[in-house]
Amino acid sequence: MSVSARILVLHLGLLALLFVLQFVLPPYHHGNIARIMVLASYAIGYNILFGYTGLLSLGHALFFAAGMYGMGLTIQHAGFAPAPAILVGILAGAAVSAALALLALRTIGVAFMIVTLMFAQAGYLTVLYFGEYTRGDEGFVIQAAQRIVWGIDLSDATNRYFAAWALFAVSLIICLQVVRAPFGRTLVAIRENEERVRMLGYDTFAHKLSAMVLSGTIAAAAGAFYGLLFGYAGASFASVQYSILPLLWVLLGGAGTVLGPFVGTVFMFYLIDLSSGITTAHMLIAGVALVALTLFAPQGLVGEIKRRGAKWLP
Amino acid sequence: MELGPYILLATLEGAVTAAVLALTAVGLSLVFGVMRVVNIAHGEFFMLGAVIAWYVAHYMGGHPALGFVAALVLAPLLVGGLAVAADMTILKRIEYDPERTIVATIGLLYIIQQLTLMTYGPEARPVEPPFNERIALPWFEFGDDGLEFYYPWGLSTTSYKLAVIGAAAAVLAGVWAMMTRTKVGLLMRATQADREMALAFGIPVERVYAIVFGIGAGLAALAAVLIVPIQQAHYLMGADPLLLSFIVVIIGGLGSLPGTVVAAIIIGLSDGIISVFFSPTLAKILATLLVGLVLVFRPQGLFGTRAA
Numbered sequence: 016m017s018v019s020a021r022i023l024v025l026h027l028g029l030l031a032l033l034f035v036l037q038f039v040l041p042p043y044h045h046g047n048i049a050r051i052m053v054l055a056s057y058a059i060g061y062n063i064l065f066g067y068t069g070l071l072s073l074g075h076a077l078f079f080a081a082g083m084y085g086m087g088l089t090i091q092h093a094g095f096a097p098a099p100a101i102l103v104g105i106l107a108g109a110a111v112s113a114a115l116a117l118l119a120l121r122t123i124g125v126a127f128m129i130v131t132l133m134f135a136q137a138g139y140l141t142v143l144y145f146g147e148y149t150r151g152d153e154g155f156v157i158q159a160a161q162r163i164v165w166g167i168d169l170s171d172a173t174n175r176y177f178a179a180w181a182l183f184a185v186s187l188i189i190c191l192q193v194v195r196a197p198f199g200r201t202l203v204a205i206r207e208n209e210e211r212v213r214m215l216g217y218d219t220f221a222h223k224l225s226a227m228v229l230s231g232t233i234a235a236a237a238g239a240f241y242g243l244l245f246g247y248a249g250a251s252f253a254s255v256q257y258s259i260l261p262l263l264w265v266l267l268g269g270a271g272t273v274l275g276p277f278v279g280t281v282f283m284f285y286l287i288d289l290s291s292g293i294t295t296a297h298m299l300i301a302g303v304a305l306v307a308l309t310l311f312a313p314q315g316l317v318g319e320i321k322r323r324g325a326k327w328l329p
Numbered sequence: 330m331e332l333g334p335y336i337l338l339a340t341l342e343g344a345v346t347a348a349v350l351a352l353t354a355v356g357l358s359l360v361f362g363v364m365r366v367v368n369i370a371h372g373e374f375f376m377l378g379a380v381i382a383w384y385v386a387h388y389m390g391g392h393p394a395l396g397f398v399a400a401l402v403l404a405p406l407l408v409g410g411l412a413v414a415a416d417m418t419i420l421k422r423i424e425y426d427p428e429r430t431i432v433a434t435i436g437l438l439y440i441i442q443q444l445t446l447m448t449y450g451p452e453a454r455p456v457e458p459p460f461n462e463r464i465a466l467p468w469f470e471f472g473d474d475g476l477e478f479y480y481p482w483g484l485s486t487t488s489y490k491l492a493v494i495g496a497a498a499a500v501l502a503g504v505w506a507m508m509t510r511t512k513v514g515l516l517m518r519a520t521q522a523d524r525e526m527a528l529a530f531g532i533p534v535e536r537v538y539a540i541v542f543g544i545g546a547g548l549a550a551l552a553a554v555l556i557v558p559i560q561q562a563h564y565l566m567g568a569d570p571l572l573l574s575f576i577v578v579i580i581g582g583l584g585s586l587p588g589t590v591v592a593a594i595i596i597g598l599s600d601g602i603i604s605v606f607f608s609p610t611l612a613k614i615l616a617t618l619l620v621g622l623v624l625v626f627r628p629q630g631l632f633g634t635r636a637a
Contacts, residue, residue, distance in 0.1 A: 118622075119625065122624060122628060124428075125427050125431070126624050128367075129367070130625055133618070133620045134621045136572070140613050143610055144614060262432065266432065298442065299443035299444065299447075301436075302435075302436040302438065303436065305435055305436025306440070308436075309423050309429045309432050310422055313423075
C-alpha cells in the first residue's frame, strides 16, 4: 500500500469507526464521545498553529469563545436560527483571529505567548463586563426549542452525536489536506527555520497569518458547535483554562500530527473522568500530566509512535 | 471627604500595593533577566508564602509578632527551597527551553494550587499583624485665619501599612546591593550577560540558575507574608499578583530591575486612583490591552533599552 493510501485508510477508518460506535456505545460514553469529538476539533484547530507552524498561543479561548458567543448571542438576542447563528460564530472567530494575528504576529517566542494571553484575558474580562447580555460567569442556556436545525432536534443524543461527528470529520479532513498540501509543508518549514524559508522567497508573514486565521476559525467552529450541541454558553469557556486545555491535549497526543489532538483529547478526558471517582482535584492531574509530558514525552503519544517507526504519519 | 484627602488616601493605599507589587515583580524580573524563562507559577509561590505565613502564625501561638516574624523568615526559605527543588528536578531537565518551561510551570501552577486546596482548604484566613496602630493624617485648608490643619474623618492609615512600605524598600535595596556589590550578584550578572561565556569562565551556571529561581520565588513569598495581615490567605490569591507582575515586568522592560521598580510604583499608585474613576473590570481590561499593545509595539518595554 502506498503511503498516501495508508494515510487515507487510517484517517477515514477512524471516522468510519466513530460513525459506527454511535450504534454500540452505552448512553454515558455515547455522550462523552460526542463531547470529545467537538473538543478534539478545537484541538485540531489549535494544532495547526502550534504543532505545524510552531507558534505557541495562550489565547485560543478567545477564538473558541468568539464562536460560542457569536452563535449564542445572535440566537439569544437577535432571534437567529441555529444555522445562520453558527455561521455568525465562525465568521466572528475568523475576524477575531485575523485581528489578533495582525498584532501578535509582530512578536515572536515568549512575547507572542504573552500577547495572545493578554488579549484573551481582555476578551474574557469583556465577556464579564457585558454581563447584562452574556450573563457573565453564570452563562445562559440555549433552550431545546432554539436548537432545531432544518427540523433536526440537536438536543436529541443521536442527532447531537452526528453533528459532532460531522464537525470532527470536516476539521480532520481539512487538517489532513492542509498539512499535506504545499501550504502545510511551508508551515512546517517555517516552524523549523523561518529565516531560511524567508530567504527562499516565501512570504512567511502571510503564511503565519493564514495559519492563525485557519486555526482560529476551526476553534470558533468548535466553540459554536459546543454551545449549540450542549445548550450552554458561559464565561468560563473564555478563561485562560480553555486556552491551556487544547495545548495540553495537543501535547499529550502529539504536536504536529493529524491524529494527535484526537488521541490526546480522548486520553485526557477519560483520565479525568476515571480519576474523578478517586479525587475531586482533577486540575492536579492536568498539572502532573503537563509536567510529566514536558519531561518524558515532549513528542506526545502519536509523536512517539511516529518517531519509533511510523514515519509516514502526517 | 473632599477630593484632596481622598486622593491622599488612595495614594497611601496605592503605595502599599506598589511596595508588595515591586517585591513580587522583581522576583519575576530577576528570573526572566538571568534565566530567560517565564515562570507562570510565580503567583503560586506568592500564594504559598501567604498560606505558610498563616500556618506558622496559627501554630506558633503567643504574641502575634512572634508568629509573624517566624513567618517572615520561614515562608521565603520554604518557598525558595521548593523553587530550587522544582528548578533542579524539572527546569534543568528540560534545559530551560523557554516554551517548554512555560508549559511545565503551568503544570506546576495547577499542582501547587490543587495541593493547597486539598490541604489548606478553600477558606480565606487572616493573619494578625504584629502591630497595628491607627494613625490619623492631617489635611490643610485655607480658612479665615490662613492655612489651617485638621484631621478629616476617615483619612488615616495604620502603622503596619507604613511598615510594609518601609520593609519592601529595605528588601529592594538589599536585592540591589546583592546584585551590584556581592560575588553572587556578579555571577548572576555574568550569566545574564552571556551564558556561554560565563560557562567558559567556569561559572556554575546551573547552580546560579537554581539560586536565582529560589530567590525569585522567595521574594514573592516575602511579599505575600507582608500583605497577608492586610489581605487574607486564599488558595486562588496568586492570579492577580501574577498578572500585575507580568504587567509591571513588561512595562518596566523585561529583565531590567530599576525599570521594574519604577513600573511597580506607577502601576501600584495608578491602580488605586484608576479604580476611583473606572469599574475594576474595565480597569483590568484596559491594563491587559495596554500590556499586549506595549509588547507588540515596544517589546523592550517603556523603560527598557535592550531588545527582549
